[in-house]
Amino acid sequence: MLIQWNKSLETGISEIDEQHKQLILLFEFMSKSSDADDFVDHVNVLIDYAKNHFSFEEHLMEVSGFQDIENHKKAHLEFIHKCDEYIDDLDEGTFNPSKTSDFLFNWIVNHIVAHDIKKAAPVIRSYISTQN
Secondary structure, eight states, X not given: OOOOOOGGGOOSOHHHHHHHHHHHHHHHHHHTOSSHHHHHHHHHHHHHHHHHHHHHHHHHHHHHTOTTHHHHHHHHHXXXXXXXXXXXXXXXXXXXXXXXXXXXXXXXXXIIIIIIIIIIHHHHHXXXXXXX
């Protein structure tokens, strides 16, 4: 299961789009992992990158006056917690790479389209245009 970058995933904000492309690339590396340890290593790298991306994105939302920032932050936090749960499953012997991949695939695509593009990006683009 791979995510193909295309125009429907573009926010129109170059830095965010580049970060989203990197998240997708990290997801691809994870998806191609050959064993559970390698898979978990890639999930951890993806989580670390996502945290940095979320911080950057949330900063842009704050300075641009995005009204729904608290719900957006909550979605980011829920993503991190869910990923941590999947990692904890490994220690408990219930880790399911397929379930983890499905969650990450659906969350990344749905979040970019439903939250970043439709809600946050117009406000951030408007703010950026006033700063130039």
